[in-house]
Amino acid sequence: MxxxxxxxxxxxxxxxxxxxxxxxxxxxxxxxxxxxxxxxxxxxxxxxxxxxxxxxxxxxxxxxxxxxxxxxxxxxxxxxxxxxxxxxxxxxxxxxxxxxxxxxxxxxxxxxxxxxxxLDKIQPDHRSMESGELLPSYGNIISAxxxxxxxxxxxxxxxxxxxxxxxxxxxxxxxxxxxxxxxxxxxxxxxxxxxxxxxxxxxxxxxxxxxxxxxxxxxxxxxxxxxxxxxxxxxxxxxxxxxxxxxxxxxxxxxxxxxxxxxxxxxxxxxxxxxxxxxxxxxxxxxxxxxxxxxxxxxxxxxxxxxxxxSVGYEAGWLGEGEISYAGAHALERAKLAGEIIQKRIGHLYSEFRIDYIGLSAMHGEVLSSKSNPYEVRLRVAGKTKNKELANLIGEEVEALYTNGPAGGGGARKNTSEIIGVVSILMxxxxxxxxxxxxxx
Amino acid sequence: MRKLANIAHSRAGDKGNILILSLIPFEEEDFQYLVNEITAEKVKKHLGVQIKGEVVRYVLPEINALQFTCFDSLGTGVTTSLAQDAHGKSMSYALLEMKIK
Structure with a gap:
């Protein structure tokens, strides 16, 4: 019943x-x-x-x-x-x-x-809902x-x-x-x-x-x-x-x-x-x-x-990341110096590259955080590239700040991961x- | 100086490269104030460079809530963004930082 x-x-x-x-x-x-x-x-x-x-x-x-x-x-x-x-x-x-x-x-x-x-019904002339670009322009398609x-x-x-x-x-x-x-x-x-x-x-x-x-x-x-x-x-x-x-x-x-x-x-x-x-x-x-x-x-x-x-999944390259922390007197200034050094050393090698100051502006950007002065700051560097070795380089360069960067950098970590992008089409x-x-x- | 956080709560959601923020007053009597004062333009200006596209506001009188749908606002989209908070989960609290009278 x-x-x-x-x-x-x-x-x-x-x-x-x-x-x-x-x-x-x-x-x-x-x-x-x-x-x-x-x-x-x-x-x-x-x-x-x-x-x-x-x-x-x-x-x-x-x-x-x-x-x-x-x-x-x-x-x-x-x-x-x-x-x-x-x-x-x-x-x-x-x-x-x-x-x-x-x-x-x-x-x-x-x-x-x-x-x-x-996946077998996807045509190269399909355009994504997000940007209107043709699907093949995104990269190698792996799922639909x-x-x-x-x-x-x-x-x-x-x-x-x-x-x-x-x-x-x-x-x-x-x-x-x-x-x-x-x-x-x-x-x-x-x-x-x-x-x-x-x-x-x-x-x-x-x-x-x-x-x-x-x-x-x-x-x-x-x-x-x-x-x-x-x-x-x-x-x-x-x-x-x-x-x-x-x-x-x-x-x-x-x-x-x-x-x-x-x-x-x-x-x-x-x-x-x-x-x-x-x-x-x-x-x-x-x-x-x-x-x-x-x-x-x-x-x-x-x-x-x-x-x-x-949902169409595609290979979007590699994400390289590195982090290192600074604390105490001039923590923010030292973190910013470290960021500038990294930018000058490798920033030009990546299709997308960003430097964040965790504890200050990593989440909401510079404007909303401009007046705060944190006791400790963590530098985060992230970049996108088609080349895995180049992605690894970001973490390696951040780690090398220990001995080639500002005073008192601690707790460096590095990570490389594959980026799988997703866009949508209508069928x-x-x-x-x-x-x-x-x-x- | 009061902030939106004093009178309202918010939740952030994402769809691709679209950031969605609700704005819900704790007290019903503040709903009309939010409707009058918190426009889409103000939200776009407050959140700054991250909001690259249009902001559309929806008014929901049945639940006394506002919603802001912010286009082109999550880097290149959740799956490929280099941001630490790729989903923009923390952005509700960015909205609540807005200063109010």
């Missing part, structure tokens, strides 16, 4: 998120669904590189640990898991889950969502993944799998799909889809609605941050719901935390575009029902777009064919 109310929790808001809150959600959240959102813009391009090196890899690097941690609880609590931890290789991720289930002597059915990888919507996840839900593993899917769709499935919403009822998308958006960053990325001990104190709980929504078939967290966990769900998260990463609040709907967030309001229980009101939507966004959604595949013991 169809349910009147469902509960969906969010146990991870990024790939490296904490483990404990997802366990607590499964143990005491009375969830129907747990979502783990682990795939940032660039993460899938990095995963694509791992898959190239080893075809059995390319799923989220923490998938194994998270599944080992959660699988027994998923089964005892009869909760379904929906996650984009499949990243660039959901099939290999599913095989790994089956392997873990066998080891733990548990039965599990995994449905994998495929079709987001559209379309943001799939609920239509890709619904068949997986109908298969009654315990775990649904996707690659690139729009984050709110991970939450909207179980709502549409459980309440039998029409995929044309854009007002309901808009409401569900609002709820999904509020949850998708996990701890960011329970006090994370919010707490300020002076103006916005939040209790027991060390045990920050992750959120869940309980909603009805009318799309009305409240956001809360498990009792006894740290953090807070308040009208203020909800307001901050509603607008987070939203370019235009009246037109929040997903593959499922163009949602209107401007009509949303919040009401506190009781402590840590925030009712979400309003929200609506219009017809879904004809084109889907595709006719009819060209993109999602499908599911089942894996079970």
């Amino acid at each position: 169809a349910r009147e109310k469902i509960r969906i929790g969010c146990g991870a808001g990024f790939s490296g998120d904490r483990f404990e809150p997802s366990r607590i959600l499964l143990e005491n959240g009375k969830l129907d669904y747990l979502v783990l959102e682990c795939l940032a813009e660039r993460t899938i391009a990095l995963a694509q590189k791992r898959k190239k090196g080893d075809p059995s890899k390319g799923y989220d690097p923490l998938l194994e640990r998270r599944i080992e941690d959660l699988l027994p609880l998923l089964i005892t609590s009869n909760t379904k898991l929906i996650s984009n931890m499949g990243a660039a290789n959901p099939e290999a991720g599913a095989r790994k889950i089956i392997e873990i289930a066998k080891k733990l002597q548990l039965d599990v059915k995994v449905a994998v969502v495929l079709g987001d990888d559209v 993944n379309a943001y799939l919507g609920i239509e890709s996840i619904l068949p997986a839900l109908e298969s009654n799998a315990q775990i649904i593993l996707t690659g690139r899917v729009a984050d709110p769709s991970l939450f909207l799909a179980p709502m549409v499935h459980e309440f039998d919403w029409s995929p044309m009822d854009y007002n309901l889809l808009g409401k569900g998308t609002v709820l999904g958006h509020l949850l998708e960053c996990a701890g960011q609605i329970t006090g994370g990325y919010f707490a300020d001990p002076i103006s916005k104190p939040i209790p027991n941050m060390e045990n920050l709980g992750h959120p869940f929504v309980e909603l009805s078939r009318k799309g009305e719901g409240f956001i809360s967290k498990v009792k006894g966990t740290g953090g807070q769900v308040t009208v203020r935390t909800a307001k901050e998260q509603l607008l987070y990463e939203v370019i235009d609040p009246q037109h929040y575009i997903t593959p499922d709907v163009v949602a209107d967030f401007s009509s949303v309001s919040f009401e506190e029902l009781e402590k840590d229980q925030i009712l979400v009101l309003g929200g609506s939507g219009k017809t879904k777009p004809e084109e889907l966004k595709v 006719d959604r009819n060209k993109i064919k999602p499908e599911i595949k089942i894996f079970e013991i």
